[in-house]
Amino acid sequence: TWNDRKVLVEVKSASGNPKETLAEAPMRHLTTWPSLRPGIAVSGVALILNHQHKTHPLDRSPSPYSRPEFVNALQFPVISTTQLFEWWRHDELDAIREAIFGG
Secondary structure (H helix, E strand, C coil): CHHHCCEEEEEEEECCCCCHHHHHHHHHHHHHHHHHCCCCCCCEEEEEEEECCCCCHHHCCCCCCCCHHHHHHCCCCEEEHHHHHHHHHCCCHHHHHHHHHCC
């Protein structure tokens, strides 16, 4: 179940469209985690991006990344703060759990 999983959550922000290099940090942290906290095993990582934060939330692009080749190659979920807010606002907590922890 989702509450049995331990997932690292990386939070980043970008005033405009986020650079694809931001997605390198979560994988780096997942790789170095065992040496930092050897007694705590994690099963994955998720990236939360607050992108275009200088733009009104209704005018932001819904997804931080749009290049299909890059999005399809991601090995972890990338979730925008706008999407998280929408799920929270509509009391869709299961959608948040699913997005971060998987099925």
